[in-house]
Amino acid sequence: MVQPLVQDISYFSLSTSDEARFQQAREFYCGFLQFKVIKETSTTVWLSHESPDATSPPKTVRIALDSKIKQTSENIEILMADLEKKLHTNDWRSLKLSLVFKTNSLATIYQRCLARQKSSSFLFQTRPDNVAPVELYLLDPLGNLIGFTSASNTFSSGIPQLNVIKKEASKAQSLITPGFSVSHKAFEPRNIAVMTSGGDAPGMNANVRSIVRTAIIKGCRAFAIYEGYEGLVRGGPEYIREMGWDDVRGWLREGGTNIGTARCKEFRERAGRLSAAKNLIDAGIDALIVCGGDGSLTGADVFRHDWPSLVKELLDSGRITEEQYAKHEHLNICGTVGSIDNDMSSTDATIGAYSSLARICQAVDYIDATANSHARAFVIEVMGRHCGWLALMAGIATSADYILIPEKPASSQQWQEQMCQIVSKHRERGKRKTIVLVAEGAITNDLVPISTKDVADVLINKLGLDTRITTLGHVQRGGTAVAYDRMLATLQGVEAVEAVLECTPNTPSPMIGIEENKIVRRSLVDAVKLTQSVAEAISEKNFKKAMSLRDTEFSEHLNNFIAMNSADHNVPTLPVEKRLNIAIINVGAPAGGMNSAIYSMATYCMSKGHTPYAIANGFPGLVKHGAIKPLDWIQISDWNSLGGSEIGTNRATPSETDLGMIAFKLEQHGIDGLILVGGFEAFVSLKELEQARNSYPAFRIPLVLIPATISNNVPGTEYSLGADTCLNSLMEYCDIVKQSASATRNRVFVVEVQGGNSGYIATYGQLISGASLSYVPEEGISLEQLEADIEELKTSFKNDEGKMKAGRLFLKSQNASNVLSAKVIADIVNEESNGRFEARTAIPGHVQQGGIPSPIDRTRGARLACRAVEFIEQHTDLLKDIKYDEDYCSYIAKQSENDSESIKATAVVVGVKSNQIVYRPICQLYDYETEVKKRMPKSVHWKGVREVADKLVGRSHS
Ligand SMILES: Nc1ncnc2c1ncn2[C@@H]1O[C@H](COP(=O)(O)OP(=O)(O)OP(=O)(O)O)[C@@H](O)[C@H]1O
Ligand SMILES: O=P(O)(O)OC[C@H]1O[C@](O)(CO)[C@@H](O)[C@@H]1O
Numbered sequence: 001m002v003q004p005l006v007q008d009i010s011y012f013s014l015s016t017s018d019e020a021r022f023q024q025a026r027e028f029y030c031g032f033l034q035f036k037v038i039k040e041t042s043t044t045v046w047l048s049h050e051s052p053d054a055t056s057p058p059k060t061v062r063i064a065l066d067s068k069i070k071q072t073s074e075n076i077e078i079l080m081a082d083l084e085k086k087l088h089t090n091d092w093r094s095l096k097l098s099l100v101f102k103t104n105s106l107a108t109i110y111q112r113c114l115a116r117q118k119s120s121s122f123l124f125q126t127r128p129d130n131v132a133p134v135e136l137y138l139l140d141p142l143g144n145l146i147g148f149t150s151a152s153n154t155f156s157s158g159i160p161q162l163n164v165i166k167k168e169a170s171k172a173q174s175l176i177t178p179g180f181s182v183s184h185k186a187f188e189p190r191n192i193a194v195m196t197s198g199g200d201a202p203g204m205n206a207n208v209r210s211i212v213r214t215a216i217i218k219g220c221r222a223f224a225i226y227e228g229y230e231g232l233v234r235g236g237p238e239y240i241r242e243m244g245w246d247d248v249r250g251w252l253r254e255g256g257t258n259i260g261t262a263r264c265k266e267f268r269e270r271a272g273r274l275s276a277a278k279n280l281i282d283a284g285i286d287a288l289i290v291c292g293g294d295g296s297l298t299g300a301d302v303f304r305h306d307w308p309s310l311v312k313e314l315l316d317s318g319r320i321t322e323e324q325y326a327k328h329e330h331l332n333i334c335g336t337v338g339s340i341d342n343d344m345s346s347t348d349a350t351i352g353a354y355s356s357l358a359r360i361c362q363a364v365d366y367i368d369a370t371a372n373s374h375a376r377a378f379v380i381e382v383m384g385r386h387c388g389w390l391a392l393m394a395g396i397a398t399s400a401d402y403i404l405i406p407e408k409p410a411s412s413q414q415w416q417e418q419m420c421q422i423v424s425k426h427r428e429r430g431k432r433k434t435i436v437l438v439a440e441g442a443i444t445n446d447l448v449p450i451s452t453k454d455v456a457d458v459l460i461n462k463l464g465l466d467t468r469i470t471t472l473g474h475v476q477r478g479g480t481a482v483a484y485d486r487m488l489a490t491l492q493g494v495e496a497v498e499a500v501l502e503c504t505p506n507t508p509s510p511m512i513g514i515e516e517n518k519i520v521r522r523s524l525v526d527a528v529k530l531t532q533s534v535a536e537a538i539s540e541k542n543f544k545k546a547m548s549l550r551d552t553e554f555s556e557h558l559n560n561f562i563a564m565n566s567a568d569h570n571v572p573t574l575p576v577e578k579r580l581n582i583a584i585i586n587v588g589a590p591a592g593g594m595n596s597a598i599y600s601m602a603t604y605c606m607s608k609g610h611t612p613y614a615i616a617n618g619f620p621g622l623v624k625h626g627a628i629k630p631l632d633w634i635q636i637s638d639w640n641s642l643g644g645s646e647i648g649t650n651r652a653t654p655s656e657t658d659l660g661m662i663a664f665k666l667e668q669h670g671i672d673g674l675i676l677v678g679g680f681e682a683f684v685s686l687k688e689l690e691q692a693r694n695s696y697p698a699f700r701i702p703l704v705l706i707p708a709t710i711s712n713n714v715p716g717t718e719y720s721l722g723a724d725t726c727l728n729s730l731m732e733y734c735d736i737v738k739q740s741a742s743a744t745r746n747r748v749f750v751v752e753v754q755g756g757n758s759g760y761i762a763t764y765g766q767l768i769s770g771a772s773l774s775y776v777p778e779e780g781i782s783l784e785q786l787e788a789d790i791e792e793l794k795t796s797f798k799n800d801e802g803k804m805k806a807g808r809l810f811l812k813s814q815n816a817s818n819v820l821s822a823k824v825i826a827d828i829v830n831e832e833s834n835g836r837f838e839a840r841t842a843i844p845g846h847v848q849q850g851g852i853p854s855p856i857d858r859t860r861g862a863r864l865a866c867r868a869v870e871f872i873e874q875h876t877d878l879l880k881d882i883k884y885d886e887d888y889c890s891y892i893a894k895q896s897e898n899d900s901e902s903i904k905a906t907a908v909v910v911g912v913k914s915n916q917i918v919y920r921p922i923c924q925l926y927d928y929e930t931e932v933k934k935r936m937p938k939s940v941h942w943k944g945v946r947e948v949a950d951k952l953v954g955r956s957h958s
């Protein structure tokens with residue numbers, strides 16, 4: 001037995017037989033104190049402790065390695081001084097201890113100790129003044145007691161038997177944190193591997209980062225398989241590597257995939273998959289997460305299907321042992337969908353698709369300028385393989401003149417005629433430029449590919465246009481991921497790890513997807529089948545079926561595009577008696593996507609035969625200047641790519657302006673429906689207009705609010721236009737600031753974030769920039785938390801020793817605290833740092849409103865605007881039945897309680913809720929779901945994201 005450093009210290013040891021268990025342990029108890037691994041990097045493990053019970057805590061605890069280890073190990077260090085200081089200066093109840101082991105994992109500490117001591121024990125020492133009898137427990141990541149050993153010492157002797165463990169465990173249970181259970185279930189170790197496969201996609205790195213860190217947080221070991229299936233087929237330590245916390249530091253903002261990807265022929269063959277299975281088993285991997293496109297996930301599904309026969313073959317040929325066979329009989333596999341093509345069924349978006357869309361829109365916006373200057377036509381080829389999603393969404397976002405996609409093929413003659421007709425009409429109306437987007441998979445209805453040259457030839461020969469071809473190529477796949485992809489990749493990574501941990505041999509393999517705004521688990525087998533059936537339907541020329549198999553959002557976008565594209569020159573689709581006068585107004589601060597909503601509303605109206613009116617400069621504009629007039633097609637034709645509000649916006653609500661005058665103006669122009677686009681002021685305006693229906697019949701028209709505010713605080717929706725543009729601006733700003741902080745080393749920036757009383761932007765800003773924390777109005781800033789955060793900052797800078805290129809960011813919502821401004825926080829940090837590091841402030845201010853709106857805001861603006869028009873069409877007649885008396889509100893409330901389908905509410909917020917587009921009555925929202933004074937919904941959907949954002953940067957709460 002190794003002699004303890006100090007003679008009067010009690011000590012405990014683990015025997016070698018416990019090594020496997022110890023490797024999995026992420027929590028341990030010493031004298032009934034609970035320590036948790038809160039963060040792990042390749043060089044450091046952070047353990048934290050909170051006193052579980054104020055009545056029986058030991059007063060002090062000291063954990064040390066023995067002198068031999070201390071002297072010989074250059075990497076092992078325990079911050080004893082820090083620990084002691086805290087123990088003596090803090091109240092137990094709020095005490096949080098941090099022990100820092102400078103090594104890459106607990107398991108490594110253990111192994112090193114064994115190697116150095118040439119002994120079979122690992123020593124923890126505690127001071128004898130602990131009041132509780134000192135024992136050491138190891139718990140697995142799920143909280144099960146998996147091991148306990150002690151060598152002879154003052155309090156116990158011999159290796160305790162299981163019954164002792166059980167006894168101590170139940171004793172421990174009564175003392176430890178409520179809700180933390182100690183059971184005796186068999187522990188199932190998890191070594192989780194992640195790989196990226198197929199074409200790289202922006203956001204893959206964020207996905208890997210999230211998977212690696214979540215696995216570590218959950219107490220698992222994380223591995224990366226380099227070079228996709230190629231690495232799996234080749235195997236060995238070169239391709240299958242354990243990943244630590246710091247190995248994925250800074251990956252959020254990096255494009256491509258840092259663990260490599262490949263298109264691997266061998267994996268398509270059984271022999272390749274057999275090697276892959278052997279390599280996985282040899283590396284001890286028991287769960288595999290594949291981030292890739294439809295091909296990669298098809299491969300994953302084939303692998304899952306073949307697995308039982310593969311392992312059997314390996315066993316029969318003696319390539320694996322019985323023990324390995326028993327352990328790896330089932331393959332635990334999960335897919336996260338990473339591909340720019342967005343061609344996988346069962347998910348609305350694949351990781352990378354929106355980044356690629358952003359690249360495409362940016363390129364088309366640039367080309368617009370030169371096309372306009374020369375009055376030229378441009379034929380632009382975009383990627384997407386056999387899927388037209390990128391071309392379609394880019395078509396909507398840039399208001400392209402024509403698109404060719406595989407899902408809606410026509411005969412060669414039809415598409416040529418249709419394109420020429422539309423393009424020449426656009427030219428007749430005064431448009432100087434022509435943009436045609438061609439999906440690389442575009443085909444005729446005879447499955448003959450349509451090339452950009454074919455298209456250009458038609459424009460030149462039939463219309464005589466000066467035409468150029470641009471193939472965007474791999475530019476579309478490069479660069480950093482947009483905010484949405486970072487968010488999607490991160491949240492899906494967390495979900496994937498949770499899914500594999502919850503999987504049993506009988507659970508179908510999951511694929512992680514997103515529906516509208518909700519991360520969902522779907523069956524991998526079904527998703528693959530559905531995806532394959534799209535390709536089959538296309539090859540059978542059954543295009544209707546192919547379209548029906550794409551998600552519903554796809555066909556909705558396509559129908560909208562077709563309608564908007566034929567605006568103002570095709571014969572309107574509605575009979576004269578059904579045509580309406582529909583007005584649109586911006587209320588509140590500008591937000592990205594407002595102009596797209598107007599463009600889309602107007603063109604959609606025109607295609608139907610309605611007359612779209614714009615009210616300029618909000619309600620005051622209407623009242624003071626009578627600023628309401630029909631929208632003109634050529635005037636709005638390039639509004640999609642413009643930020644701000646082209647028609648002008650104003651914060652004043654109707655009651656602050658002049659209700660009577662507003663009613664008069666609407667009546668004067670015979671307005672049949674009004675669309676408000678804006679944030680909380682627009683929400684209040686909607687309520688005021690509805691309430692005023694009793695007095696003013698002019699407001700007895702359908703009223704729809706499209707939420708648009710960077711704060712994303714409109715009740716009734718999880719998403720407001722402008723929030724995505726804002727997040728992207730903030731993200732770019734944070735990336736730059738973080739880069740500066742990293743280069744300077746030892747620097748933290750306190751970034752002040754907008755958002756009113758909503759912490760949405762700050763929270764998602766933290767998630768996508770990897771900021772150390774975010775302070776939000778919903779939580780405020782307690783001095784205790786600030787102190788804890790500064791302590792963590794000190795520790796992390798100390799451990800970095802200037803080596804890591806880690807810039808630190810604190811994000812502070814402007815309204816999180818009036819007293820603790822960004823400047824004050826920075827000053828406190830500077831004061832506390834004792835010159836070891838420094839803090840600066842960075843205030844992006846109105847830059848956060850963004851310049852050019854993001855494609856998400858443009859396309860969502862389009863979708864919500866079309867939905868708003870449809871709502872007005874469907875509800876004009878309903879208004880006749882409604883009695884405008886005082887009970888109107890309870891009438892609506894009753895209606896919606898009883899039967900949401902037949903709600904007769906005609907003043908609504910159109911928004912995204914969970915996984916669908918919903919129309920929520922203002923009356924109900926305002927009265928029951930809003931904290932009006934705070935200008936906030938009573939509950940927010942993104943609370944859970946705060947925890948994820950904190951966890952993934954290793955932040956703990958005081
Ligand atoms: N049917 C299959 N059986 C086994 N492996 C497959 C199968 N289909 C694809 N794979 C594997 O997945 C890899 C990637 O597939 P693919 O090249 O189609 O890219 P992807 O994952 O669809 O991504 P992207 O389309 O975004 O480039 C292939 O190179 C192959 O190794
Ligand atoms: O980069 P590669 O191997 O040439 O593949 C290009 C293909 O990959 C993708 O970028 C992603 O699947 C497709 O859009 C494109 O057809």
Ligand SMILES: [Mg+2]
Pocket residue numbers: 198293294295339341343385
């Ligand atoms: Mg693919």
